[in-house]
Amino acid sequence: MTSRSPILIVAGTRPNFIKVAPLLHALRQHGGLPFRLVHSGQHHDENLFDIFFRELHIPPPDEVLEPFQGSTMERFGRIMVEMERLIQGMSPRLVFVVGDVDTTLAAALAAVKCKVPLAHLEAGLRSGDRRMPEEVNRIMTDAVADHLLSTGTRATSHLLAEGQPRERIVEVGNIMIDTLHRMQGAIDRSIVLKQLGLPPRGYALLTLHRPGNVDEVGPLSRLMEATATLSRQLPVLFPVHPRTRKMLEHFGLWEQLQLLPGLRLCGPLGYLDFGRLVRDARLVLTDSGGVQEETTVYGIPCITLRDTTERPETVELGTSRLAADDTHRILELASQALAGDWPQGSIPPLWDGRTAERVVAWMEQLD
Numbered sequence: 001m002t003s004r005s006p007i008l009i010v011a012g013t014r015p016n017f018i019k020v021a022p023l024l025h026a027l028r029q030h031g032g033l034p035f036r037l038v039h040s041g042q043h044h045d046e047n048l049f050d051i052f053f054r055e056l057h058i059p060p061p062d063e064v065l066e067p068f069q070g071s072t073m074e075r076f077g078r079i080m081v082e083m084e085r086l087i088q089g090m091s092p093r094l095v096f097v098v099g100d101v102d103t104t105l106a107a108a109l110a111a112v113k114c115k116v117p118l119a120h121l122e123a124g125l126r127s128g129d130r131r132m133p134e135e136v137n138r139i140m141t142d143a144v145a146d147h148l149l150s151t152g153t154r155a156t157s158h159l160l161a162e163g164q165p166r167e168r169i170v171e172v173g174n175i176m177i178d179t180l181h182r183m184q185g186a187i188d189r190s191i192v193l194k195q196l197g198l199p200p201r202g203y204a205l206l207t208l209h210r211p212g213n214v215d216e217v218g219p220l221s222r223l224m225e226a227t228a229t230l231s232r233q234l235p236v237l238f239p240v241h242p243r244t245r246k247m248l249e250h251f252g253l254w255e256q257l258q259l260l261p262g263l264r265l266c267g268p269l270g271y272l273d274f275g276r277l278v279r280d281a282r283l284v285l286t287d288s289g290g291v292q293e294e295t296t297v298y299g300i301p302c303i304t305l306r307d308t309t310e311r312p313e314t315v316e317l318g319t320s321r322l323a324a325d326d327t328h329r330i331l332e333l334a335s336q337a338l339a340g341d342w343p344q345g346s347i348p349p350l351w352d353g354r355t356a357e358r359v360v361a362w363m364e365q366l367d
């Protein structure tokens with residue numbers, strides 16, 4: 001392995017693609033740091049994969065693992081085995097993983113077992129809730145990473161509290177915001193509101209996909225009850241994640257939702273149209289991590305459908321408030337947002353659109 005060996009960048013899901021896009025762009029501009037992109041195949045359908053490569057100008061992956069429908073455990077095993085094969089063939093100088101999905105942890109473990117240095121971008125985010133599979137992925141990836149690229153001082157303090165040596169930590173910032181900045185012009189040009197007949201500030205936007213919210217009938221029914229009530233006050237647009245759709249159908253809720261005149265259901269949207277819908281919403285309801293950050297940047301009221309968050313700054317700054325699956329609280333917060341009773345918030349440090357630049361500068365000084 002030499003310093004000319006490539007950096008192996010691994011991505012596998014919608015939020016991963018959004019996070020690696022600005023980094024790949026910065027690496028291409030730099031030109032002197034060889035890299036390869038691996039797509040793990042975790043998300044492989046048009047609405048969660050191809051459209052993001054097209055819209056965010058991500059080069060085609062150098063390696064794509066075959067899509068796989070098995071259990072979580074089988075998927076983990078398969079990604080690890082395939083990553084071992086790739087690592088042995090490429091002898092990368094560094095394996096680079098992002099975020100908190102199963103791909104992140106599986107690729108991280110493969111790197112460590114193959115004795116290749118590992119970097120984790122978005123290190124140190126913690127919700128404190130180990131019932132979330134993503135929290136376990138975050139803790140375990142950080143535990144084995146050689147280089148912890150943290151989002152800011154709070155993430156750094158989590159890592160230090162877990163006993164990580166300071167010299168392993170580099171504060172690089174929030175890469176999701178790089179993508180938002182880079183794509184802002186294209187987001188502004190999206191005509192999705194016209195296409196859907198939605199007036200700016202005249203609708204609510206809902207996203208939902210966390211297992212804790214959608215895999216059991218209790219929370220999912222309470223969330224749908226709040227949605228149904230809210231949809232009588234203003235139109236609610238709900239781009240439904242495939243996992244959520246499957247569970248809504250499974251619990252017999254899908255057909256009832258289709259009968260609600262104020263609720264607009266559609267499939268997952270591309271980044272640009274979705275960004276435009278966030279920018280112009282009156283109110284956003286979500287259990288997504290990235291969407292909590294994007295509403296903070298746009299100053300749009302965000303009701304977070306969780307009882308914890310790994311992005312607490314969004315709550316402290318005031319744009320996001322936690323409501324879990326509590327129907328009453330969701331509707332109470334929605335009334336406040338509709339009455340304009342919501343803080344404007346501000347943007348945290350290192351959400352400046354220059355994270356990819358800092359990551360590349362850090363890569364440059366690696367041996």
Ligand code: UDP
Pocket residue numbers: 014015018176207239267268269270271272274275287288289290291294
């Ligand atoms: N997003 C999108 N289309 C959608 C819903 C979300 O492009 O229909 C984007 C959103 O703008 C954010 C990212 O997907 O940048 C968040 O991904 P997700 O909610 O899947 O993951 P999380 O952020 O919770 O890890």
